[in-house]
Amino acid sequence: xxxxxxxxxxxxxxxxxxxxxxxxxxxxxxxxxxxxxxxxxxxxxxxxxxxxxxxxxxxxxxxxxxxxxxxxxxxxxxxxxxxxxxxxxxxxxxxxxxxxxxxxxxxxxxxxxxxxxxxxxxxxxxxxxxxxxxxxxxxxxxxxxxxxxxxxxxxxxxxxxxxxxxxxxxxxxxxxxxxxxxxxxxxxxxxxxxxxxxxxxxxxxxxxxxxxxxxxxxxxxxxxxxxxxxxxxxxxxxxxxxxxxxxxxxxxxxxxxxxxxxxxxxxxxxxxxxxxxxxxxxxxxxxxxxxxxxxxxxxxxxxxxxx
Numbered sequence: 465x466x467x468x469x470x471x472x473x474x475x476x477x478x479x480x481x482x483x484x485x486x487x488x489x490x491x492x493x494x495x496x497x498x499x500x501x502x503x504x505x506x507x508x509x510x511x512x513x514x515x516x517x518x519x520x521x522x523x524x525x526x527x528x529x530x531x532x533x534x535x536x537x538x539x540x541x542x543x544x545x546x547x548x549x550x551x552x553x554x555x556x557x558x559x560x561x562x563x564x565x566x567x568x569x570x571x572x573x574x575x576x577x578x579x580x581x582x583x584x585x586x587x588x589x590x591x592x593x594x595x596x597x598x599x600x601x602x603x604x605x606x607x608x609x610x611x612x613x614x615x616x617x618x619x620x621x622x623x624x625x626x627x628x629x630x631x632x633x634x635x636x637x638x639x640x641x642x643x644x645x646x647x648x649x650x651x652x653x654x655x656x657x658x659x660x661x662x663x664x665x666x667x668x669x670x671x672x673x674x675x676x677x678x679x680x681x682x683x684x685x686x687x688x689x690x691x692x693x694x695x696x697x698x699x700x701x702x703x704x705x706x707x708x709x710x711x712x713x714x715x716x717x718x719x720x721x722x723x724x725x726x727x728x729x730x731x732x733x734x735x736x737x738x739x740x741x742x743x744x745x746x747x748x749x750x751x752x753x754x755x756x757x758x759x760x761x762x763x764x765x766x767x768x769x770x771x
Contacts, residue, residue: 468755471748475741482737488552489730495607496643496723503640503716510709517702528696530626531703532656538631540577542624543567546637546718547587549606554732556638556725557586560648560718564636567650568596579630583715607719611712618708625654635714638721646721653710656703 545564547557564580564587571578581600582588588601605613624630633654638646 468748468751471744471751475744475748478737478741478744482734482741485730485733485737489727489734492723492727492730496720496727499607499716499720499723500640500643503713503720506709506713506716510706510713513702513706513709517699517706529656529700529703531622531654531707534655534657535631538576540579540630540632541571542579542581542621542630542633544621544633544635545580545582545587546635546715547582547584547590548722549585549603551586552729553722553726554729556722557584557590560636560638561587561590563648563650565594567634567636583718605715607723609712609715609719611708614712614715615708618704618711621654621711622704622707635711637714637718639714640717640720640724643724646717646724651710651714653707653714656706 543564545560547560551557568578568580579599580591580596581602582591582598583602583605585601585603588598588603591598602617605617621633625633632652635651635653636648637651639649639651640646
């Protein structure tokens with residue numbers, strides 16, 4: 465069993481680790497709050513753009529754009545997997561990578577060609593470990609991610625799609641719902657399509673369903689809006705911005721989820737360090753008490769022998 469000196473060293477080490485984990489928890493908490501504010505700030509812009517596009521599409525009829533062109537039997541898929549550059553964030557990376565691998569195997573089993581591009585060093589290391597080729601790695605995308613960088617990435621991905629390098633582009637990332645719920649999901653960004661018709665109707669504050677509310681908005685567009693130039697030209701200009709906005713929000717939500725996962729992981733580590741420090745302190749006190757008792761017993765027995 466370890467002596468008092470060894471136990472004292474372990475207590476000192478645990479205290480130092482506790483300071484580090486506590487600091488990381490505080491940093492992650494601050495970053496997660498900032499990222500949540502950014503996500504909430506980006507939400508109205510994306511929703512309004514979708515509303516405008518829905519009304520424009522209703523006015524112009526069928527949208528004709530290479531960004532909405534669907535192939536009957538798509539063969540080439542480009543998967544953009546969003547992970548973190550660093551660890552110490554619980555199951556954040558493992559959850560999204562598990563989903564990514566499942567999706568890749570699912571597509572390969574269906575006879576599809578799959579190209580993988582990765583955001584984050586952790587994803588790159590994982591695919592290298594399982595010997596799966598990665599076409600491109602982005603390591604400059606983190607909590608400082610900007611809309612300009614999103615536009616660069618969006619232009620590149622749209623170029624790949626328009627030039628027939630791929631038929632479908634999907635983003636595999638962690639979606640932020642609220643501070644308690646973040647789940648990895650697969651989201652198709654190209655070709656652009658309408659929301660699933662099987663989606664459960666949701667009520668708006670007006671008491672109407674999403675579909676009814678959408679119809680009212682389209683009616684409003686027909687009655688109250690004058691378009692210059694024509695709706696088709698506006699749609700052509702807005703669609704690339706929609707792709708870039710969806711991509712921007714996907715990355716923002718993923719980074720927000722990463723910081724929340726890290727905050728929770730560091731809090732758990734901080735609590736565990738506190739428990740370990742408490743148990744080691746108790747062990748140290750017991751060992752010290754036993755040592756003092758033994759010394760007193762030796763002194764008493766020595767005095768008895770002299771007497």
